[in-house]
Amino acid sequence: MPVIHITNRAGAESTLEAESGISVMENLRDNDYEIDAICGGSCACATCHVYVDEAWAAKLPAQDDDEKGLVEDEPTCKPNSRLSCQIEMTDALDGLKLTIAPEA
Amino acid sequence: MSEHIVIVGAGHAGGTLATQLARAGDRFRITLIGAEAWPPYERPPLSKQLLMGEVPTEKVFLRPESFYADKGVDLRLGTEVVSIDRAGKTVTLAGGESLAYDRLALCTGTAIREIPVAGRDLPGVHYIRTIDDTLAIREKATPGARVVIAGGGYIGLEAAAALRKLGCDVTVIEMMDRVMARAVAEPVSRFYEAAHRAEGVRILLETGVAEIGGNGRAEHVTDSHGQVHPADIVLVGIGVVPVVALAADAGLAVDDGIVVDARARTSDPDIFAAGDCTRHPNALLGQTVRLESVQNAVDQARCISNELTDKGADYAEVPWFWSDQYDLKMQMAGLPAPDDQVVMRGNPDSRSFSVFYLRDGKVSGVNAINVGADYVRGRKWIGEGRTVDAARLADTEIPIKEV
Numbered sequence: 013m014p015v016i017h018i019t020n021r022a023g024a025e026s027t028l029e030a031e032s033g034i035s036v037m038e039n040l041r042d043n044d045y046e047i048d049a050i051c052g053g054s055c056a057c058a059t060c061h062v063y064v065d066e067a068w069a070a071k072l073p074a075q076d077d078d079e080k081g082l083v084e085d086e087p088t089c090k091p092n093s094r095l096s097c098q099i100e101m102t103d104a105l106d107g108l109k110l111t112i113a114p115e116a
Numbered sequence: 117m118s119e120h121i122v123i124v125g126a127g128h129a130g131g132t133l134a135t136q137l138a139r140a141g142d143r144f145r146i147t148l149i150g151a152e153a154w155p156p157y158e159r160p161p162l163s164k165q166l167l168m169g170e171v172p173t174e175k176v177f178l179r180p181e182s183f184y185a186d187k188g189v190d191l192r193l194g195t196e197v198v199s200i201d202r203a204g205k206t207v208t209l210a211g212g213e214s215l216a217y218d219r220l221a222l223c224t225g226t227a228i229r230e231i232p233v234a235g236r237d238l239p240g241v242h243y244i245r246t247i248d249d250t251l252a253i254r255e256k257a258t259p260g261a262r263v264v265i266a267g268g269g270y271i272g273l274e275a276a277a278a279l280r281k282l283g284c285d286v287t288v289i290e291m292m293d294r295v296m297a298r299a300v301a302e303p304v305s306r307f308y309e310a311a312h313r314a315e316g317v318r319i320l321l322e323t324g325v326a327e328i329g330g331n332g333r334a335e336h337v338t339d340s341h342g343q344v345h346p347a348d349i350v351l352v353g354i355g356v357v358p359v360v361a362l363a364a365d366a367g368l369a370v371d372d373g374i375v376v377d378a379r380a381r382t383s384d385p386d387i388f389a390a391g392d393c394t395r396h397p398n399a400l401l402g403q404t405v406r407l408e409s410v411q412n413a414v415d416q417a418r419c420i421s422n423e424l425t426d427k428g429a430d431y432a433e434v435p436w437f438w439s440d441q442y443d444l445k446m447q448m449a450g451l452p453a454p455d456d457q458v459v460m461r462g463n464p465d466s467r468s469f470s471v472f473y474l475r476d477g478k479v480s481g482v483n484a485i486n487v488g489a490d491y492v493r494g495r496k497w498i499g500e501g502r503t504v505d506a507a508r509l510a511d512t513e514i515p516i517k518e519v
């Protein structure tokens with residue numbers, strides 16, 4: 013099982029044994045990392061916002077215009093911001109490091 | 117001792133509230149009671165991905181079923197609450213069992229509006245409100261199956277798109293002179309009407325359903341012009357009504373929805389309500405509304421959980437909503453009124469454009485079709501009460517951020 017290293021909103025670090033084939037958002041949501049993911053992954057809400065560790069940024073699938081438009085407008089957006097519902101978890105992402113963005 | 121919170125209705129609002137309250141640890145003991153057999157789930161995929169068979173059923177659950185027990189939430193499925201005793205602070209379940217509560221949250225949602233015509237009880241007449249409804253339709257939606265859909269609102273049209281994708285023959289019967297008339301401005305209606313026709317959907321406007329007929333099951337629909345449409349599946353999507361009987365019987369204030377204040381409190385201080393079933397004030401909109409959306413279900417659930425954890429704040433959120441049909445992803449925000457000024461931005465022929473609504477120069481709504489950036493900007497402007505120049509807004513040479 014691939015793992016994801018997560019820093020939660022309170023700043024605590026933990027490692028999640030993730031499931032491949034579903035999104036990073038679903039992995040976070042189903043394990044109660046305080047992600048609301050209101051729209052269920054339809055790229056419509058930005059409540060699955062995370063910061064991806066720089067080292068991983070380039071290894072992720074590229075951002076499409078929809079995701080870009082939505083996340084760029086979050087007041088908490090940073091250059092390494094991603095919407096976790098738009099990233100499918102795969103074995104290749106074993107060791108992915110991310111931080112849950114604060115609630116907007 | 118922990119405060120016992122009883123939540124009636126394990127839908128989007130109820131499930132969200134339980135999840136939020138569980139984060140407060142021992143402070144609350146939570147019982148979540150749902151009439152359906154399924155754990156809390158998302159309804160939007162019912163007329164989209166689940167109907168098309170693109171996702172397994174578990175994928176629409178808000179959380180895995182085991183989540184609730186893991187978090188100490190007592191989830192009681194297939195269980196209906198039949199009455200509330202406010203003086204004794206108990207609820208009675210269908211089996212006769214009674215449960216004491218410290219605080220009660222009503223998240224009972226809506227129920228489908230039945231079509232008031234002869235033949236409505238025939239087998240083969242379907243609605244889409246639950247997972248079971250969607251699975252039953254999908255079972256029969258084989259290529260070539262003839263589907264007659266009563267109602268050209270967003271659910272009827274999403275179903276039409278999904279069923280076309282499955283190879284069904286689809287007819288939509290709509291009473292008004294355009295589709296989605298309640299939700300969007302005319303240019304958007306016309307665009308969707310054309311898009312559906314291009315996909316091979318028959319759309320009949322200014323037409324009602326007069327009768328559903330058949331021998332022991334629904335086999336045809338007669339429309340208000342007397343035309344008969346053979347049908348293997350009749351699908352009705354003519355709206356919903358709030359589920360308020362429990363609240364009304366208990367003497368709580370009800371007015372097309374359970375009446376709550378800005379903190380989601382009913383007329384009884386120990387009883388809250390959230391989601392589709394509520395009529396609530398929204399300071400941002402300056403009016404009282406009843407909304408049917410995931411956004412409202414989640415934000416009101418959060419409003420209750422904040423109130424119960426001493427972080428209470430008045431409800432003031434921009435309403436937003438989305439609809440997926442074919443490759444068209446529409447995102448909507450605000451609550452435009454029929455007489456608001458309509459400003460087109462972009463060309464519908466490109467299948468990527470938006471419509472903004474202005475009231476006294478201020479942005480009151482946006483419908484963005486395949487342009488996320490316009491939606492995001494519009495939603496923000498609505499929240500800020502911003503005034504924009506209609507001519508600049510219509511000019512796509514000016515980037516949306518600079519309008």
Ligand SMILES: Cc1cc2nc3c(=O)[nH]c(=O)nc-3n(C[C@H](O)[C@H](O)[C@H](O)COP(=O)(O)OP(=O)(O)OC[C@H]3O[C@@H](n4cnc5c(N)ncnc54)[C@H](O)[C@@H]3O)c2cc1C
Pocket residue numbers: 124125126127128129130149150151152158159160161162163195196197198223224225226244245246271359362390391392393407408409410411413436437438439440
């Ligand atoms: C097909 C479809 C597509 C949709 N698409 C979208 C979309 O794209 N975007 C969007 O924002 N919204 C969409 N919606 C609307 C959205 O799903 C609702 O607004 C949302 O589910 C409301 O949540 P709720 O918790 O208020 O009610 P519900 O989710 O309806 O939950 C209420 C629950 O309470 C239960 N209940 C009622 N009375 C009792 C009782 N006495 N005892 C026990 N249980 C009880 C019911 O069985 C039900 O399970 C769609 C809805 C449907 C049906």
Ligand code: FES
Pocket residue numbers: 037049050051052053054055056057058059060095096097098
């Ligand atoms: S879950 Fe809504 S945008 Fe990711």
